[in-house]
Amino acid sequence: MNLAYRDVRHNLFRFVLTCLGLSLLMAVVLAMIGIYNGLVSDALNIVKAPQVDLWVVESGTQGPFAEASKLPGGTRDAVARLHGVVAAGSITYQTVEAPFRGDTLRLYLIGYEPGRPGGPDVVSQGRGIEQSHFEIVADVKSGLSIGDVIRLGRNPFTVVGLVEDTTNSGGDPAAFITLRDAQVLQTQLAPAAQRVQEARGAGLLESQDSVAAVIARLKPNADPQAVAQTVQQWKHLTALTQADQESILLLSVVDRAKRQIGLFLGILLTVSAVVIALIIYTMTMEKLKQIATLKLIGAPDRTIIGLIVQQSLALGAVGWSFGLILILLVKDYFPRRVVLEPINAAALAGIILVVCIAASGLGVRAALKVDPATAIGG
Amino acid sequence: MSVDPRRVIVDVANVSKHFGEGDARVDALKDIDLAVHAGEVVALLGPSGSGKTTLLNVIGCIIDPSAGKVTLDDELVYDNRWLRSDLRKLRLDKIGFIFQFHNLLPFLDAKDNVALVLKLAGKSATEAQRRALELLDYLEVGHRKDSMPALLSGGEAQRVAIARALANSPRIILADEPTAALDSKRAGIVMDLLRKLAAEQDACIIAVTHDEKIYDRFDKLFHLRDGRLDGGDMA
Ligand SMILES: Nc1ncnc2c1ncn2[C@@H]1O[C@H](COP(=O)(O)OP(=O)(O)OP(=O)(O)O)[C@@H](O)[C@H]1O
Ligand SMILES: [Mg+2]
Numbered sequence: 001m002n003l004a005y006r007d008v009r010h011n012l013f014r015f016v017l018t019c020l021g022l023s024l025l026m027a028v029v030l031a032m033i034g035i036y037n038g039l040v041s042d043a044l045n046i047v048k049a050p051q052v053d054l055w056v057v058e059s060g061t062q063g064p065f066a067e068a069s070k071l072p073g074g075t076r077d078a079v080a081r082l083h084g085v086v087a088a089g090s091i092t093y094q095t096v097e098a099p100f101r102g103d104t105l106r107l108y109l110i111g112y113e114p115g116r117p118g119g120p121d122v123v124s125q126g127r128g129i130e131q132s133h134f135e136i137v138a139d140v141k142s143g144l145s146i147g148d149v150i151r152l153g154r155n156p157f158t159v160v161g162l163v164e165d166t167t168n169s170g171g172d173p174a175a176f177i178t179l180r181d182a183q184v185l186q187t188q189l190a191p192a193a194q195r196v197q198e199a200r201g202a203g204l205l206e207s208q209d210s211v212a213a214v215i216a217r218l219k220p221n222a223d224p225q226a227v228a229q230t231v232q233q234w235k236h237l238t239a240l241t242q243a244d245q246e247s248i249l250l251l252s253v254v255d256r257a258k259r260q261i262g263l264f265l266g267i268l269l270t271v272s273a274v275v276i277a278l279i280i281y282t283m284t285m286e287k288l289k290q291i292a293t294l295k296l297i298g299a300p301d302r303t304i305i306g307l308i309v310q311q312s313l314a315l316g317a318v319g320w321s322f323g324l325i326l327i328l329l330v331k332d333y334f335p336r337r338v339v340l341e342p343i344n345a346a347a348l349a350g351i352i353l354v355v356c357i358a359a360s361g362l363g364v365r366a367a368l369k370v371d372p373a374t375a376i377g378g
Numbered sequence: 379m380s381v382d383p384r385r386v387i388v389d390v391a392n393v394s395k396h397f398g399e400g401d402a403r404v405d406a407l408k409d410i411d412l413a414v415h416a417g418e419v420v421a422l423l424g425p426s427g428s429g430k431t432t433l434l435n436v437i438g439c440i441i442d443p444s445a446g447k448v449t450l451d452d453e454l455v456y457d458n459r460w461l462r463s464d465l466r467k468l469r470l471d472k473i474g475f476i477f478q479f480h481n482l483l484p485f486l487d488a489k490d491n492v493a494l495v496l497k498l499a500g501k502s503a504t505e506a507q508r509r510a511l512e513l514l515d516y517l518e519v520g521h522r523k524d525s526m527p528a529l530l531s532g533g534e535a536q537r538v539a540i541a542r543a544l545a546n547s548p549r550i551i552l553a554d555e556p557t558a559a560l561d562s563k564r565a566g567i568v569m570d571l572l573r574k575l576a577a578e579q580d581a582c583i584i585a586v587t588h589d590e591k592i593y594d595r596f597d598k599l600f601h602l603r604d605g606r607l608d609g610g611d612m613a
Contacts, residue, residue, distance in 0.1 A: 001490055001497060003483075010485035010526070293481045296440065297495050297542070298470025373440045376431065376477055376554060 003303065004310035007287070018279060019318040025272050026323025027330075029348060032268055034331060034338030036261045041339050043169035043254040046108070047245050050091070050118045052215040053224045054079075055240040056231055062240070064093055064212035065169070066252040073209035075237065076113075082230060084222030089116030090211035092182045095172060096189065100143075100150050107142060107175045108168040109152070111182020117215050120176050126161035132178055137161040139173035153188035155181070169253045171336045183209065269351065276319075276352065277359035280312040284363030291367045292375035304367050309360045316356040320349055386449075387549055387582040388414040388437055393446030395432055395605075406432040407443070408605040416549075419569075419576050419583040421593065424602035430586040433602065434552045437584065438473055439465045451549045470499055474543030476553035476585075480535040482527035488514060488538045489523040495545045513541040517571065532559040536568065544575060551575070553585040562591050569595035 008015045047065065055064075056071070056079050063069025073090060080088040092111035097104050112118030114129050120137050126146040129135045136157040138144045148159040157177065166174040177185075218224060224241040231239035240248070250258075284291075291304055324345055331338040395407040406429045414420055422430045435441040436448065439455060448456035451472055455461055462468055469475075482491045489510050496506035514520040517537040519530075527535055536559055543551055551572065557565035569592050576583050585596070593599060600609040 001486075001494060001503070003485075003494075006490070007485040290483055290485075293483060295466060296438075296469065296475055296481075297498070298466045299494075299498055300466060303498070371440075373435055375481055376435065376440070376475075 002310070003307045004314065007307065008311060008314065015315075019315060019322060022276065022279070022315065022319030023322030023326060025275060026319050026348070026352075027326040029265070029268050029272055030323060030327040030340060030345065031331070031334070031338060032261065032265045033344045033348070034327065034340045035334070035336060036258065036265060037339035037341065037344070038337035039169070039254055039257055039261065040250065041165075042167050042171060042337055043249050044246055045166055046093075046110075046168050046174060047242070047249055049121055049166060049174075050089075050112075050215050051121060051217070052117050053218040053222075053242050054085075054216040054227055054231075055242070055245045056214040056216065057212070057238050057240065059236045059238050061238060062248050062252065064091075065245075066248050069212050070210050071212070071214060071237070073211055075211070076116075076214045078234070079214045079216050079231065082216075082227060084218050084227050085216045086219055087117050088214055088216040089113045089118040090179055090214055091118040092179060092186065092212045094182065094186060094189070095168075096152060096185070098150055098152050100148075105142060105144075105150070106172050107138065108170075108172040109182060109185070110174055110176050111179040111185075111211075112176060113179045117217050120161070120163045120166070122163065123161040124164050126159070128161055129176065129178060130160070133181055134158060135160045136175050136177050137163060138175035139163055139166045141167060142173035142175060144175075152177075152181075153185045155184075157181075165337065167337065169249065169257075179211065183211075186210075273351070273355045276316065276355050277362065280308075280315065280356065280359040281362050281366075283311060283315075284308050284360075284367055288367065288370050289375060292370050292372050295370070295372040296375045301368060305364050308363045308367060309357070312356045312360040312363070313353075316352045320352050385416045386413045387416050387418075387451055388412065388584065389447075389449040390433075390437065391447045391449075393433075393436060393443045393448065395429075395436060395441070395443050405605050407436070410446070410605075410607045412600065412607060414582045414584060416580050416582055417576050418597045419573050419585070419595070420598040420600060421596040422584060422586045422600050422602060423588070428602040429605045430602055431554055433607075434554055434584065434586060437550070438475060438552050439468055470495065471546060472549050474546070474548040474551045476536075476540055476543045476551065476556045478555040478558050480527065480532075480539040480559075482530075482535060482539055482542070484527050487524050487526055488519065488530065488534075491527065491538060492541045492545050495542055499546045509545065510541070513544060514538065517541050533561075533564045533568075536560060536564075540568065540571070544579075547579055547581075549579075549581050551581055551583045553583065555586050555588065557587065557589055557592060562589075565589060565592055566595070 056075060057063035058069040058071055061067040061069045076088050076090045079085060090113055094109050096109050097106050120128060123137060129137055134155055134157050136159055138159055140162050144159045146159055146162065149156045168174060218227060228239035228241055231237050294304055390410055390412040393407055393410045397404045397406060410433060422433060424430050436443050443456060447454065486494060492510035492513055493506040496509055511520060511523060514523050517540060519534050519537045522530055522534050557568055560568060572583050573595060575581065600607055
């Protein structure tokens, strides 16, 4: 005869309601962890996507993500000729807003040279870009489907393929177009004053053939640091290894957002701990008279401790599992990516376990102190 | 079964109990001497606040006396301090409680409320269930064995509580106004039952009551007034 179970069954509705509340709280905590992970992984996605070893950017900058970087288009040839480089590609990044189906669609446009590094890694639906103009491969989060036509600048682009999990650190879905198209678009979307200049024929060429960075894939045995050193000898260039680029992104671009969410997560965990402790403590307080009766009829402490601890563990376990199920069911509806690793769920389980045991400790203390005579009172 | 009327089961000697100190001091029991024999059914009478519940609680090892000696079933259990550390085990083995309000555990059905004390005393689950049913039948509430306490009538709940008090065949049954929640017919039935149990199990019963209609069911009546005991008149 398990008293904890019998008591729960007797007050089943209330127990379920409490569990439900707790699981919502747990779902929020897990969502926050997932958003935190998602933020970090999104930030690195764009950097990891081209699968390169070296980023060549404008001298003295930490481009192209943390700072603006502008290089002449010819840089790519020079980089490609370096010893140890297998392949190199020019690449541009720009955020555009395009009207689509009466709404404004925000896209993080990546211009790359088909056949060179920088294009989408895996196209999950449709195909990659095959024409040199007016084709686009977009992230599914953009809401675009294959065959859709979207107007960027003055030209209509046809969606030919879809990729997954490619967003920038701000959460905007990415889309790939050819480098040529991207460069044209850059001049079309440039500020009016600059366009006036360009219309007069000044600076048009220079701006037409500028890129944000040149990315390079190295031979397996080549040392990225050494190649970077070589690039640095050209005064107008800076070279960053893949690892440099990733840490720049984490430090400069998402660091504040990461700390913000991290802090909020900490607050949320504290609140949850307090709520769980409060629930368990009240649960015990309400049973004090019954506990006094148990003592009176001769139940040992073991029985009373078991009653309290088992119930609080059950509460924690049910709250955690429902919370996990809930978040797994809804996580794909979040506007930003929610990434949950098994280790996150396990860590939360560990925290809840500790909180439950600590809270039942408080309840047990009160229960063991209660005078059996209070059962007679009245 | 031979009942030795001379054998003392509950022996309270020079027991005093006060609550609080100084101005707040209440002398609830003053120098009480009480001996109850095997098979005896005695009543504690007295106005409200005279110390009846306090005396029952002292005998039931629920509160500490301030002075005196308490001997239960030939074992000296209190002599200026408790001589046993496991008072709950003592209660489980030797004492059955019946309260004015039944105090059944609300989350266990009638049968399991009784079976619980049997299990706590080390009986197997099947043995506990068997004896619980037997007791409920004996108290004529067997048909309510699966009901939760909240759904039992006052009299039914009280009889389940009595079954629980009797489950481990205690030598001492302490009852605080056991019939207050019952009509006079039921009260009479419950008292007859307690008498029968005392005789059969060689136990003693000490009951607090205000109910004059059942005075004739007791062997002795003890009167408490301001913490002092007069008594032992034959009913
Ligand atoms: N825990 C306590 N703390 C302080 N005083 C108490 C306590 N318990 C009882 N008393 C006091 O001791 C005296 C005796 O109380 P007790 O409960 O034994 O009376 P009683 O005879 O059972 O009364 P009733 O018929 O109303 O139940 C009362 O004056 C009461 O106020
Ligand atoms: Mg009383």
